[in-house]
Amino acid sequence: MTPFVVKKRFIPRGKIKVPGDKAIAHRALLISAVAGGVTVIKNFPLHDDSKATLNALVALGVKISPMSNQISVCGRGIHGLIKPRKPIFVNNSGTTLRLLLGLLAGQDFKTKLTAGKYLNLRPMSRVNIPLRLMGARIIAQNKGLQEYPPIIISGNKLKGISYSLPVASAQVKSAILLAGLSAKGKTRVIEKVATRDHTERMLKAYGADITIRKNSIILNPGKNLVSPGEIYIPGDISSAAFFITLAAIAPGAKITICGVSLNPGRIGIIHVLKRMRAKIKLEYTKKSKTKSKEPFGNIIVNYSKLKGTVVNSLEIPSLIDELPVLMVAASFAQGKTIFKAVGELRVKEADRINSNVMNLSRMGADIRVVKTGNREDIVINGVCALYGAELKSFGDHRTAMSMVVAAMVAQGQSRIDDISCINKSFPGFLATLNSLMKR
Numbered sequence: 001m002t003p004f005v006v007k008k009r010f011i012p013r014g015k016i017k018v019p020g021d022k023a024i025a026h027r028a029l030l031i032s033a034v035a036g037g038v039t040v041i042k043n044f045p046l047h048d049d050s051k052a053t054l055n056a057l058v059a060l061g062v063k064i065s066p067m068s069n070q071i072s073v074c075g076r077g078i079h080g081l082i083k084p085r086k087p088i089f090v091n092n093s094g095t096t097l098r099l100l101l102g103l104l105a106g107q108d109f110k111t112k113l114t115a116g117k118y119l120n121l122r123p124m125s126r127v128n129i130p131l132r133l134m135g136a137r138i139i140a141q142n143k144g145l146q147e148y149p150p151i152i153i154s155g156n157k158l159k160g161i162s163y164s165l166p167v168a169s170a171q172v173k174s175a176i177l178l179a180g181l182s183a184k185g186k187t188r189v190i191e192k193v194a195t196r197d198h199t200e201r202m203l204k205a206y207g208a209d210i211t212i213r214k215n216s217i218i219l220n221p222g223k224n225l226v227s228p229g230e231i232y233i234p235g236d237i238s239s240a241a242f243f244i245t246l247a248a249i250a251p252g253a254k255i256t257i258c259g260v261s262l263n264p265g266r267i268g269i270i271h272v273l274k275r276m277r278a279k280i281k282l283e284y285t286k287k288s289k290t291k292s293k294e295p296f297g298n299i300i301v302n303y304s305k306l307k308g309t310v311v312n313s314l315e316i317p318s319l320i321d322e323l324p325v326l327m328v329a330a331s332f333a334q335g336k337t338i339f340k341a342v343g344e345l346r347v348k349e350a351d352r353i354n355s356n357v358m359n360l361s362r363m364g365a366d367i368r369v370v371k372t373g374n375r376e377d378i379v380i381n382g383v384c385a386l387y388g389a390e391l392k393s394f395g396d397h398r399t400a401m402s403m404v405v406a407a408m409v410a411q412g413q414s415r416i417d418d419i420s421c422i423n424k425s426f427p428g429f430l431a432t433l434n435s436l437m438k439r
C-alpha cells in the first residue's frame with residue numbers, strides 16, 4: 001500500500017481517450033457467451049472488473065481469446081455453459097456477480113460464487129428475491145434481513161415474471177432479463193425510475209425479442225441469440241467523468257475526451273455540470289459502429305466558474321457513479337448544491353456518503369448529510385477553494401480518482417492512503433492524467 005502524494009498543480013490541457021465502457025463490456029461478454037457464433041469485442045477494457053467476468057465465463061466453459069485491445073468470445077448458446085470445477089471468484093465486481101446470477105439461474109447445475117472483501121459487504125437480496133420468484137434456488141450468507149456473498153445458485157426451470165423494481169438498479173434489471181432468456185413465458189421488468197439500458201440494447205443486437213413500452217421492458221424468450229459478429233465498446237463516461245470535472249474546475253483547463261459513450265441513461269453528469277454553467281460541448285459520432293446502437297462521441301470541456309444546482313432523485317441513476325466527483329465540482333462552485341435521495345451510495349464499493357463527507361470536509365468543504373425519514377440528501381455549500389489534506393480511498397476506485405481530481409485543484413499538498421483500487425476500472429488513470437501536463 002503506497003500513499004499517493006499530489007503536490008504540483010498544472011493546467012490540464014489536451015486530448016485523451018478513456019477505456020471502453022465497463023458496464024457495456026460486462027454485458028458484451030455475458031451475452032456473447034450465451035449466443036450462437038463468435039463475437040469479436042473491440043476496444044475491450046482490461047481491468048479487475050472486466051477480468052472478473054471474463055474469468056468467470058472461462059470457468060463456465062466459454063472460450064475467450066484476448067488479442068490486443070480486443071477479444072473474441074466463442075458463444076455456447078443459452079444452455080451451453082458447463083458446471084465449473086471449483087467456486088468462481090468474482091473479486092469485487094458487483095456487476096459480474098449480479099448479472100452472472102441472472103445467467104446461472106436457468107442453468108442445470110450448481111455454482112458457488114465467492115467475492116472479495118468489499119463485495120462481501122454489498123447487499124444481494126435485491127437480485128436473489130426476483131430470481132427466486134422465477135424459480136432459482138439460491139443460498140446466500142444471511143445477516144439480519146439482508147443477504148451477502150458467498151452465494152450458491154442451483155439453476156432450475158424458470159418461469160417469466162412481472163417485476164416492479166423496488167430499487168432503481170440496472171444490475172437487478174439486467175439479472176432478471178438474463179434469467180428471462182431461459183424462462184418459460186414472458187419476463188417483464190417495470191422501472192419507476194429509468195436506469196441505464198445497455199442490456200436491452202445489447203440483447204436487441206443479438207436478436208432477442210425484447211420490447212420497451214413506457215417504463216416496462218418485456219422479454220419473450222422464444223428466440224435464440226445470434227452474435228452480430230462484432231461489438232465496439234465506446235469509452236466509459238464514468239471514467240471520463242474525472243477528466244470532465246477536472247477541466248470544469250481547474251482554471252485555464254481544456255480537455256477533449258474522444259469516443260465516449262453518450263448513452264442517455266449515463267449522461268446525467270453532463271446535464272448537471274451544464275446547469276452549473278460548465279462549458280461542455282458534445283460532438284456525437286453520426287455513424288454508430290457499436291452494433292448495439294450505443295450513441296457516442298467527443299466531449300470538450302473548458303474551465304468556467306461553476307454555480308450550485310439541485311440534482312433531483314429522478315436524475316440519480318443517470319449519474320450514480322459520478323456522484324463522488326460531482327461532489328468535488330459542487331465544492332468548487334459558488335452557492336449551494338443539493339444531491340437528493342442518494343442513499344444508494346451507501347452500498348457501493350465503499351459507503352460513498354461517508355467517504356466523501358470525510359475527505360471533502362478534511363479539504364475544507366462545507367458538506368453535510370440531511371436525513372428526511374429514509375431519504376438522505378447531500379448538501380454542499382460551495383467554498384470555491386479546497387486545501388490539501390490527508391485523504392483515504394476506502395479501497396474504492398471512484399473515491400480514489402475523485403480525490404486525485406480534488407487534490408489536483410486544491411491548494412497545498414494532499415496525500416491519499418492507497419490508490420491501487422483504481423485498477424478496478426481504470427489502470428491507466430495516472431498515465432492519462434500525466435499526458436495532460438503542459439509541456
Ligand code: S3P
Nearest residue numbers: 023095168169170171172320321
Ligand atoms: C451498473 C449499475 C449501477 C452502477 C454500477 C454498474 C451496471 O449499479 O452503480 O457501477 O453495470 O449495471 P446499480 O444497478 O446497483 O445501481
